[in-house]
Amino acid sequence: MGELYAIYLRHVVLMVLTLGWSRFWGRTRLRRYLWNHLSILGDRFEYRGRGRELLIGFLLAMVMLAGWAGLMWLAWVYLFHEKPFATFGMFDIFSLSVVMIGFPLAYVGHYAGLRYKLSRTRWRGIRCGLAGSAWRYGVVATFLTFANMCTVQLLTPVVTVNLARPRISNARVGTLPLAFVGSAGDVYGRYLGYYFLNIVAWLAAIAAAFAIGGSTADKFGLTSDDLLKLFTTPSLRTVLVAAAVAVGVYLLFSLLILPLRCWWQAYWFRYLVSHSRAGNVLFATAITTRQMWGFLVLNYLIVLLTLGLGWPWVMHRTLRLIAGELWLYGAPDGASVRQRTDGGSPFGEGLLDMFDVSGL
Amino acid sequence: MAPSAATPARYYDGETAQVLEVGVRPTAGELILFRPADSSIVARWPVNETAVLGDGSHEGAPPIVRRGGEARLVIEDPEQRRQLAALIPHLAALAEVPASAGRRIAALGASLAVLVAAFWGVIDYGTEYAAPWLPYSLQVKLGETVYEELVADKDECQGQRGLAAINDLANELARAAGYPHEVTVHVIDGGPVNAFTLPGGILVFYSDLFEQAKNSSQVAGVLAHEIGHVVHHHPTKGIVRAYGVDLLMKLVSGGYSDLLNTLTSGGNILLAMRNGRAFEREADATGVALLEKLGLRADGVSSFFEQMMEKEPKDAASAAGIWSSHPPTQERIEATKRPPTGRPAFSTANWKALREVCK
Numbered sequence: 184m185g186e187l188y189a190i191y192l193r194h195v196v197l198m199v200l201t202l203g204w205s206r207f208w209g210r211t212r213l214r215r216y217l218w219n220h221l222s223i224l225g226d227r228f229e230y231r232g233r234g235r236e237l238l239i240g241f242l243l244a245m246v247m248l249a250g251w252a253g254l255m256w257l258a259w260v261y262l263f264h265e266k267p268f269a270t271f272g273m274f275d276i277f278s279l280s281v282v283m284i285g286f287p288l289a290y291v292g293h294y295a296g297l298r299y300k301l302s303r304t305r306w307r308g309i310r311c312g313l314a315g316s317a318w319r320y321g322v323v324a325t326f327l328t329f330a331n332m333c334t335v336q337l338l339t340p341v342v343t344v345n346l347a348r349p350r351i352s353n354a355r356v357g358t359l360p361l362a363f364v365g366s367a368g369d370v371y372g373r374y375l376g377y378y379f380l381n382i383v384a385w386l387a388a389i390a391a392a393f394a395i396g397g398s399t400a401d402k403f404g405l406t407s408d409d410l411l412k413l414f415t416t417p418s419l420r421t422v423l424v425a426a427a428v429a430v431g432v433y434l435l436f437s438l439l440i441l442p443l444r445c446w447w448q449a450y451w452f453r454y455l456v457s458h459s460r461a462g463n464v465l466f467a468t469a470i471t472t473r474q475m476w477g478f479l480v481l482n483y484l485i486v487l488l489t490l491g492l493g494w495p496w497v498m499h500r501t502l503r504l505i506a507g508e509l510w511l512y513g514a515p516d517g518a519s520v521r522q523r524t525d526g527g528s529p530f531g532e533g534l535l536d537m538f539d540v541s542g543l
Numbered sequence: 544m545a546p547s548a549a550t551p552a553r554y555y556d557g558e559t560a561q562v563l564e565v566g567v568r569p570t571a572g573e574l575i576l577f578r579p580a581d582s583s584i585v586a587r588w589p590v591n592e593t594a595v596l597g598d599g600s601h602e603g604a605p606p607i608v609r610r611g612g613e614a615r616l617v618i619e620d621p622e623q624r625r626q627l628a629a630l631i632p633h634l635a636a637l638a639e640v641p642a643s644a645g646r647r648i649a650a651l652g653a654s655l656a657v658l659v660a661a662f663w664g665v666i667d668y669g670t671e672y673a674a675p676w677l678p679y680s681l682q683v684k685l686g687e688t689v690y691e692e693l694v695a696d697k698d699e700c701q702g703q704r705g706l707a708a709i710n711d712l713a714n715e716l717a718r719a720a721g722y723p724h725e726v727t728v729h730v731i732d733g734g735p736v737n738a739f740t741l742p743g744g745i746l747v748f749y750s751d752l753f754e755q756a757k758n759s760s761q762v763a764g765v766l767a768h769e770i771g772h773v774v775h776h777h778p779t780k781g782i783v784r785a786y787g788v789d790l791l792m793k794l795v796s797g798g799y800s801d802l803l804n805t806l807t808s809g810g811n812i813l814l815a816m817r818n819g820r821a822f823e824r825e826a827d828a829t830g831v832a833l834l835e836k837l838g839l840r841a842d843g844v845s846s847f848f849e850q851m852m853e854k855e856p857k858d859a860a861s862a863a864g865i866w867s868s869h870p871p872t873q874e875r876i877e878a879t880k881r882p883p884t885g886r887p888a889f890s891t892a893n894w895k896a897l898r899e900v901c902k
């Protein structure tokens with residue numbers, strides 16, 4: 184982990200020195216480390232992306248955004264004749280349009296970024312890749328997410344299965360395609376259980392918060408007036424009290440709700456892995472709710488409490504989790520898996536970089 | 544090392560996903576890769592066509608390639624990589640051992656601490672000098688945008704005489720401080736009892752402040768204080784600093800973490816509070832000095848604060864007012880205390896007009 188820390192710190196120092204422009208090269212170095220320290224069947228992954236590819240991708244995304252802004256400006260001048268209607272100005276049109284296209288584009292970028300990363304990944308010298316259209320994925324993902332919102336999240340299994348499928352079954356190692364054979368029906372029962380337990384947990388947490396909050400206020404003889412004063416003339420004490428209250432509420436909710444979430448996530452992850460395969464290689468994992476807690480909650484806290492400096496530690500924990508919990512059965516027939524002759528995505532992850540959704 | 548000893552390695556042919564355990568034997572001009580079982584030759588790579596991909600500090604085992612091909616040779620054992628590198632200068636990169644991680648982390652950590660401190664210093668003191676250089680038209684645009692947002696659902700008072708009176712005094716004070724631009728005072732009907740300054744010399748007063756004020760010198764005091772904010776470019780500095788801290792947090796998190804946005808806002812609040820205190824003290828001092836320079840009654844700032852202190856806010860509306868942005872403290876009252884002498888800032892007629900500016 185020391186090596187990873189040194190690479191990460193170097194990246195952060197350069198980020199501050201270059202006001203962020205070194206991030207393309209820093210990310211590349213971090214990926215080289217992470218990829219090459221992860222192996223399957225004794226063979227390490229190899230990352231051969233270049234920082235300048237990410238830079239070009241970023242610049243392309245910027246050009247696209249500028250083009251869009253120009254288009255909006257033309258629309259403003261020629262369609263609206265520079266007249267705001269109902270206090271709706273040029274700036275509002277632009278920001279609204281960015282929100283409207285930004286949501287689908289984030290998904291497009293996500294898929295395109297995955298394609299880029301896979302195209303720069305090698306295993307046993309064989310390039311990986313991702314087929315399929317990022318735009319199609321963006322449209323499907325937007326539609327499904329919207330439908331899920333309209334049905335108070337009850338479509339979550341349909342959404343997750345249908346978003347996981349293209350990302351897995353379009354991925355390949357050379358000529359060997361991966362496959363995903365899951366279906367939403369399999370996980371619906373568990374999801375509904377999680378859904379209603381979640382509602383119960385929220386109600387319990389809110390009730391508990393009120394009970395605790397009320398009794399503390401009584402105990403210290405606080406009135407609403409005192410509370411108001413506390414916030415209108417903030418002192419160090421107020422800030423500390425507010426922080427303590429926030430931590431208390433956070434703990435209460437996390438104790439009731441996050442374990443449930445981890446329980447569902449662990450189940451979903453086990454399902455996802457065990458329903459994926461690559462040729463005659465089968466995958467499996469027995470990741471537990473507790474391990475998922477460590478992955479989702481503890482990792483989050485580590486990054487938060489170290490102001491981001493704990494990130495390499497989190498990555499290290501994640502590598503260990505993958506190494507320990509991803510099991511393979513069977514071996515690929517090496518001779519039948521061949522290198523593909525087509526290249527892969529030529530540019531970096533412009534859209535992804537712009538929306539800043541890439542975990543790695 | 545005996546020249547005949549072979550190095551065990553994994554060989555990927557670059558065309559299929561087969562793995563071959565091979566022995567590597569360097570000769571004068573070639574790397575000979577052979578099957579250990581029967582010594583049959585797998586490949587012969589001319590030494591001057593070989594290269595190492597990556598390095599020992601990023602890659603766990605940097606692969607060796609023959610340039611132009613996709614085949615790879617991986618030697619897992621670092622000691623054996625080092626020995627091979629010693630024999631073949633082309634593969635020297637294999638032997639590169641990074642300095643101890645601990646020492647590099649210490650050095651990088653120290654430079655990061657210095658950089659963050661320097662960055663903070665640039666934000667904190669740099670804005671002091673940089674903010675006034677921001678194009679004035681941009682500052683006005685910024686201030687106007689914020690103003691439009693703020694007053695979208697409120698009534699702006701239109702009393703010509705009152706507005707003229709307060710705008711005249713505001714510009715007189717600004718000129719006395721050597722401020723080169725026109726300032727504009729807007730009055731909004733109602734409460735809370737407050738006044739604030741936006742970038743580009745835009746001042747906003749709530750009419751409740753005129754009603755609560757005991758005399759015109761209190762209003763003049765508050766106005767002079769706000770002009771203090773204007774001439775020190777406090778609103779612009781505040782915004783620049785908030786953005787600076789935001790940027791710093793993003794950079795320090797390696798550009799990775801959205802989680803930190805939460806913390807960023809926390810950092811901004813702390814900064815705003817810290818800035819707040821320093822800015823208020825500066826505006827107080829400048830305000831009083833400007834009134835004295837013009838020979839106007841300068842007891843308004845402290846007497847207004849005293850009055851505010853006496854009747855602590857009991858309702859949310861007044862609490863959200865002058866208390867939130869200008870907390871009256873004993874320290875500030877002491878620092879701004881002046882005798883009630885000097886010319887009144889408003890004539891009786893103007894003072895009456897100002898109090899009726901919203902009628």
Ligand SMILES: [Zn+2]
Pocket residue numbers: 768769772822823826868869
């Ligand atoms: Zn002030």
